[in-house]
Amino acid sequence: MISAKAPLDFKDIFQQWVDGTNKKWGHDRNKTLGGSEAFGCLRKAYYKRNGYEPDADYEESWGALRRGDIIENHIxxxxxxxxxxxxxxxxxxxxxxxxxxxxxxxPDDFDDNGRPEGVLSVTPDGLIRGVSRNALAKYGVEDLGTDCFMLEVKSIDPRVDLAEEKAIHHGQTQIQMGLMRKTTAFKPNYAVLLYINASFLDDIEVFIVKYDEKKFKVAQDRAELVFKTTDPSKLHREGVIDGTCQYCPYQKSCLDTTVKAMPGKTTDKKASQNPELLAALNENELLFRRRAATKAEKKAKAELARLNEEIKEVLRRYGSNKAAGNSWSVSYSMAQGRQTLDKESLIDAGINVDDHMKLGNPYEILKVTFKDLDDDDND
Structure with a gap:
C-alpha cells in the first residue's frame, strides 16, 4: 500500500499529467507561424517567437485544448x-x-540577419477524397470542382451562438487549403468546418469555406511581418479589436511596447499641422468614420437596453423567469451584488487607506473633437 508523503492536490495531479502527455511536434513551432495563429494578434505571435517571457501571473489553460483533442480523437x-x-x-x-x-x-532557412524566414505551417484535421463533385450540395455547394475537400473540427462552448464560422477559423482553413494546394498534388477548393457542442456532442454545426487565393496571400504576408519586424510597436494590437487581450500571456510586454512608442507631448503648433500627418488622418475619412461608428455604437446600446427591458417586462407579466422556443431560450434572474472594499469602515477603524493603495497600469486616452459640432468622442 502506497502512503502519500504530502497532502494531495488533485488540480496539480491533472496539470502534471497534461504537462507529461502534451503532443510532441516534429519541428520547432517557434520557427513558423501556425495556421491557428496567422489571423490572431500578430504582437502576441511576435513576442512568443522572440524570446519574451510570459507575464509572471499568467497561467496557461489546457481545458479547451484537451476538450478538442478528446472530441477529435474519440468522436x-x-x-x-x-x-x-x-x-x-x-x-x-x-x-x-x-x-x-x-x-x-x-523553417530552417535564415535571412542575411540570421532571422528565420517567415513561413507558415498548418496541421489539418484531415482531407476527404474520392467524393462526387456534388458531395456538399446539401450545404450549398453544387460543384466542388474536384474530388476532395479539407476537414477541420472545433469544439465549441455550448453558450456560444454561431451565425457563421469564427474569422480566425475561417483564416485557418484558408491556410490549410492554400498549403495543401501548394505543397501536394491535392487541389481542394472547399473546406468543411465542423463545430461540435462540448456538452451535447450530437449538436454539430457545419460551415463551408471556399478557398480564396487573396486571403492565403494575406496569411503569408502576416507571417513575413512576424519574423521580419524588429519593432513590435509596428505590429497591430489585434487583441484589442477581438477582445482576446485578457487571455494573452504577454500583456506586460505589450504595455511596455505601447508606452515606449507613445509620442511625446507636441508643443509646436506647426508639428501638429504637419501636412503629411493631416493627410494620413484624413485618408479614407478615418476620423469621420470613427465618429460615425461611435454614434452607431451609442444607438445600438440604447436599442439593446430597450429590447432587454421589453423582454424582462414580458417575463414579469407572465410570471416566469424562463422561456424556451424551438431555436432560442431566455432566463431572467437577480444576481447578488459584488463585494467591494468599504473604505469608510477602514478609516473609522484607524487604518490609513493611502498606505495600501497602488498605482495601476498606465492607459491610453484618445480624444477626437469636431470643431463645427457639439459633441466629441473620447476613448
Whole structure:
C-alpha cells in the first residue's frame, strides 16, 4: 500500500499529467507561424517567437485544448473511419494518427540577419477524397470542382451562438487549403468546418469555406511581418479589436511596447499641422468614420437596453423567469451584488487607506473633437 508523503492536490495531479502527455511536434513551432495563429494578434505571435517571457501571473489553460483533442480523437476520427471503411463514402486521409504538418518554405532557412524566414505551417484535421463533385450540395455547394475537400473540427462552448464560422477559423482553413494546394498534388477548393457542442456532442454545426487565393496571400504576408519586424510597436494590437487581450500571456510586454512608442507631448503648433500627418488622418475619412461608428455604437446600446427591458417586462407579466422556443431560450434572474472594499469602515477603524493603495497600469486616452459640432468622442 502506497502512503502519500504530502497532502494531495488533485488540480496539480491533472496539470502534471497534461504537462507529461502534451503532443510532441516534429519541428520547432517557434520557427513558423501556425495556421491557428496567422489571423490572431500578430504582437502576441511576435513576442512568443522572440524570446519574451510570459507575464509572471499568467497561467496557461489546457481545458479547451484537451476538450478538442478528446472530441477529435474519440468522436470525429472514428466516425470518419466508419464512413470510409463501413459506409464506403470516401477516403479519409491525413487524419488522426496520420496527421501531417504542411510548411510554406523551410523553417530552417535564415535571412542575411540570421532571422528565420517567415513561413507558415498548418496541421489539418484531415482531407476527404474520392467524393462526387456534388458531395456538399446539401450545404450549398453544387460543384466542388474536384474530388476532395479539407476537414477541420472545433469544439465549441455550448453558450456560444454561431451565425457563421469564427474569422480566425475561417483564416485557418484558408491556410490549410492554400498549403495543401501548394505543397501536394491535392487541389481542394472547399473546406468543411465542423463545430461540435462540448456538452451535447450530437449538436454539430457545419460551415463551408471556399478557398480564396487573396486571403492565403494575406496569411503569408502576416507571417513575413512576424519574423521580419524588429519593432513590435509596428505590429497591430489585434487583441484589442477581438477582445482576446485578457487571455494573452504577454500583456506586460505589450504595455511596455505601447508606452515606449507613445509620442511625446507636441508643443509646436506647426508639428501638429504637419501636412503629411493631416493627410494620413484624413485618408479614407478615418476620423469621420470613427465618429460615425461611435454614434452607431451609442444607438445600438440604447436599442439593446430597450429590447432587454421589453423582454424582462414580458417575463414579469407572465410570471416566469424562463422561456424556451424551438431555436432560442431566455432566463431572467437577480444576481447578488459584488463585494467591494468599504473604505469608510477602514478609516473609522484607524487604518490609513493611502498606505495600501497602488498605482495601476498606465492607459491610453484618445480624444477626437469636431470643431463645427457639439459633441466629441473620447476613448
Amino acid at each position: 470525429v476520427v472514428p466516425a470518419m473511419h466508419y464512413a470510409m471503411q463501413e459506409l464506403k463514402l470516401f477516403e479519409f486521409l491525413m487524419g488522426g494518427e496520420n496527421q501531417i504538418t504542411l510548411f510554406d518554405g523551410d
